Amino acid sequence: MPLRSDWSSKNCSLARGLDVLGDPWTSLILREVFFGNGRFDAMKQRLGIADAVLSKRLGTLVAAGLLERRNYCDGGRTRQEYVLTAKGEDTLPILNALILWSEKYVEAPAERAHMRIIHAECGNPTSSADTCTHCGKPLTAANTSWHSLTRTPDPVPLATAPSATALSGTEIRP
Amino acid sequence: MPLRSDWSSKNCSLARGLDVLGDPWTSLILREVFFGNGRFDAMKQRLGIADAVLSKRLGTLVAAGLLERRNYCDGGRTRQEYVLTAKGEDTLPILNALILWSEKYVEAPAERAHMRIIHAECGNPTSSADTCTHCGKPLTAANTSWHSLTRTPDPVPLATAPSATALSGTEIRP
Numbered sequence: 446m447p448l449r450s451d452w453s454s455k456n457c458s459l460a461r462g463l464d465v466l467g468d469p470w471t472s473l474i475l476r477e478v479f480f481g482n483g484r485f486d487a488m489k490q491r492l493g494i495a496d497a498v499l500s501k502r503l504g505t506l507v508a509a510g511l512l513e514r515r516n517y518c519d520g521g522r523t524r525q526e527y528v529l530t531a532k533g534e535d536t537l538p539i540l541n542a543l544i545l546w547s548e549k550y551v552e553a554p555a556e557r558a559h560m561r562i563i564h565a566e567c568g569n570p571t572s573s574a575d576t577c578t579h580c581g582k583p584l585t586a587a588n589t590s591w592h593s594l595t596r597t598p599d600p601v602p603l604a605t606a607p608s609a610t611a612l613s614g615t616e617i618r619p
Numbered sequence: 620m621p622l623r624s625d626w627s628s629k630n631c632s633l634a635r636g637l638d639v640l641g642d643p644w645t646s647l648i649l650r651e652v653f654f655g656n657g658r659f660d661a662m663k664q665r666l667g668i669a670d671a672v673l674s675k676r677l678g679t680l681v682a683a684g685l686l687e688r689r690n691y692c693d694g695g696r697t698r699q700e701y702v703l704t705a706k707g708e709d710t711l712p713i714l715n716a717l718i719l720w721s722e723k724y725v726e727a728p729a730e731r732a733h734m735r736i737i738h739a740e741c742g743n744p745t746s747s748a749d750t751c752t753h754c755g756k757p758l759t760a761a762n763t764s765w766h767s768l769t770r771t772p773d774p775v776p777l778a779t780a781p782s783a784t785a786l787s788g789t790e791i792r793p
Contacts, residue, residue: 452643453725454728455728455732456728456729456731456732456767456769456770457647457650457732457734457767457769457770458718458721458722458725458727458732458733458734459646459647459650459714459717459718459721459734460647461721461725461727462717462718462720462721462725463643463646463647463717464643464725465721465725466717466720467642467643467646468641468643469626469637469638469641469642472633472637472641473631473633473634473637476631476633510724532724535720535723535724536720538712538716538719538720538747538748539713539716539717539720539748540633541716542712542713542715542716542748542749543633543636543637543640543713544632544633544636545712546636546640546709546710546712546713547632547633547635547636547639548632549709550684550706550709551627551632551635551636551638551639553632553635554628554629554630555630557630558629558630558631558632559632560631560632560633573712573747573748573749573750573757574712574713574716574747574748574749575716575747575748575749575750576747576749576750581755583747593630593631595630595631596630596631
């Protein structure tokens with residue numbers, strides 16, 4: 446666990462949640478996996494994180510059941526990438542709430558350094574962590590895109606937890 | 620800032636938000652202030668936190684504009700307590716999202732160790748971080764109660780940011 450002390454058996458559910466999610470790297474790693482960037486080297490490059498720290502946090506997230514490892518083929522070699530579980534996917538409102546608060550209160554270093562949360566079904570940005578403030582539907586990873594203007598020209602549909610069948614096999618991706 | 624590195628000028632608003640809110644103690648201190656427990660000794664007792672750590676985190680929250688200091692009279696002595704600003708009050712959806720995720724996924728150590736988020740206007744619990752899932756109205760600190768069953772027998776209406784007038788004077792509370 447990333448905390449100084451073990452909060453897993455605290456009476457407060459907020460403290461117990463922070464025991465799993467209270468490390469700031471954890472949120473950024475989940476961000477990468479939501480963006481579909483679940484391979485070690487690509488995550489490391491994007492995050493500017495030390496190998497040992499990334500390995501440890503990924504191990505913690507797998508042990509806590511938020512991520513799972515999946516095989517893929519890289520030029521003949523079988524390598525591993527990280528994908529969300531349902532438990533990991535359901536952290537989306539926490540990340541969304543942080544993004545919305547930061548967009549409202551924390552100064553951006555550049556005009557384009559903003560992130561928008563978009564309900565892909567109706568195409569509108571939302572100002573709620575878990576509900577489309579345009580059409581009222583609940584947000585899930587399956588119907589949400591993030592648009593980080595410095596990252597991609599278009600909004601990115603978020604990754605979701607793959608089905609159990611997909612996880613059991615080796616998926617070949619170029 | 621509580622992080623190893625300065626993320627305040629990152630292009631990603633999630634990283635910039637974590638630069639302010641990424642320390643787990645910060646969320647628990649905000650929890651206490653939302654519960655109306657903004658005095659140093661009472662917070663220290665409730666959190667089981669070292670004096671130096673609490674002082675440092677409170678200073679960071681004041682410097683970041685999430686909390687303000689307010690005078691109160693304690694047996695003839697003027698002392699200080701911490702109250703929310705609008706910027707601090709607006710962290711509520713982040714804490715709510717963490718509570719809801721934890722309630723869904725993290726095992727509680729006792730049957731009563733749960734926390735419910737209640738929209739006080741309609742009296743119903745909500746399963747959204749910022750919207751009442753019963754009546755659809757937006758949640759704010761002013762219309763939300765938290766019910767930590769191990770803490771109080773009844774739900775506690777959350778603290779809000781006091782008006783500028785209230786902050787300028789010395790408030791006498793027994």
